[in-house]
Amino acid sequence: MHIPDGFVSAPINLATFAVSAAALAVAVKQARRDLDERTTPLLGVTAAFVFAAQMLNFPVAGGTSGHFLGAALAGILLGPFSACLILGLVLIIQCLVFADGGLSALGSNIFNMGVIGGIVSTYLFYAIRRVAPKTKAGFLAATAVASWSSVVLASASCALMLSWSGTSPLPIVLPAMVGVHALIGLGEAAITTSVVSMLIAVRPDLIGAWKPAGGES
Amino acid sequence: MNSRTASVIWIGLGAALLLAAFVSPFASSSPDGLEKIARDQGFAAQAEAAGAAGWTHAPLKDYAVPGVKNAKLGTGAAGLAGAGGVFLLAYGGANALRRKKAGLS
Numbered sequence: 001m002h003i004p005d006g007f008v009s010a011p012i013n014l015a016t017f018a019v020s021a022a023a024l025a026v027a028v029k030q031a032r033r034d035l036d037e038r039t040t041p042l043l044g045v046t047a048a049f050v051f052a053a054q055m056l057n058f059p060v061a062g063g064t065s066g067h068f069l070g071a072a073l074a075g076i077l078l079g080p081f082s083a084c085l086i087l088g089l090v091l092i093i094q095c096l097v098f099a100d101g102g103l104s105a106l107g108s109n110i111f112n113m114g115v116i117g118g119i120v121s122t123y124l125f126y127a128i129r130r131v132a133p134k135t136k137a138g139f140l141a142a143t144a145v146a147s148w149s150s151v152v153l154a155s156a157s158c159a160l161m162l163s164w165s166g167t168s169p170l171p172i173v174l175p176a177m178v179g180v181h182a183l184i185g186l187g188e189a190a191i192t193t194s195v196v197s198m199l200i201a202v203r204p205d206l207i208g209a210w211k212p213a214g215g216e217s
Numbered sequence: 218m219n220s221r222t223a224s225v226i227w228i229g230l231g232a233a234l235l236l237a238a239f240v241s242p243f244a245s246s247s248p249d250g251l252e253k254i255a256r257d258q259g260f261a262a263q264a265e266a267a268g269a270a271g272w273t274h275a276p277l278k279d280y281a282v283p284g285v286k287n288a289k290l291g292t293g294a295a296g297l298a299g300a301g302g303v304f305l306l307a308y309g310g311a312n313a314l315r316r317k318k319a320g321l322s
Contacts, residue, residue: 003251006267042226044230045233053236
């Protein structure tokens with residue numbers, strides 16, 4: 001859902017640029033405070049993984065493809081603002097080096113995938129985690145729902161931008177975007193849940209949001 | 218970084234580089250959700266016009282290496298460079314932020 005130049009109006013691109021820049025500023029401030037010798041390399045690897053996985057388009061229904069977003073995974077491992085930072089970096093590189101996503105739409109793309117996909121869906125994960133059973137299954141269920149939602153919410157935000165820009169009417173673009181991304185989100189949930197499940201088995205201490213019942217790692 | 222963390226980092230980085238280099242050339246080339254809707258609804262052309270006036274200096278445009286005829290080879294090389302570059306930037310940047318903190322305290 002990388003928005004190219006020409007789809008979203010200048011006022012929306014400017015507004016989302018301001019919000020995205022503010023979110024990234026908070027993320028840098030938090031990173032400076034919170035990063036330690038364990039999370040610093042993890043942030044690097046997660047960013048590389050997100051970039052690589054975003055190249056792997058898989059076919060979904062009707063001649064359409066989708067790819068892993070990685071925002072919810074990054075958020076569950078490293079926290080909401082680190083997820084935004086990772087997505088922001090990946091989107092900037094994709095735009096400037098690979099011409100994937102328009103430069104004028106960079107703020108909108110970081111808003112959709114970093115702020116909505118990273119920050120909002122990680123807080124959604126925390127909220128679900130609070131009400132889900134305090135078990136591994138509950139943790140994975142929260143992971144699945146939050147990662148599916150990250151893609152769907154980001155696509156809905158993208159659809160709103162397109163409609164507010166006069167590019168496509170909301171009754172057409174919203175169901176179309178959300179419909180196809182509800183399917184892509186299933187892939188997102190499958191990959192995120194598999195990676196998190198694997199990490200719980202081998203290195204639960206690398207999962208920032210993982211709090212083992214009654215103890216510390 | 219202790220050795221157990223280091224091994225997870227190397228495995229993760231290795232997996233990312235392998236995916237970018239050897240799996241990405243075989244990814245689906247169908248349009249993504251947004252592109253497909255843009256084509257179906259007839260607003261895809263807006264991107265062409267605006268793109269020509271936008272950023273045109275991307276060195277690895279569309280995940281291809283200029284001059285490399287074999288598209289799969291080009292995509293793999295672009296992916297490898299991208300994933301490696303993103304790792305260096307993210308790790309290096311995070312390290313620099315962290316050092317700054319250590320310096321101030």
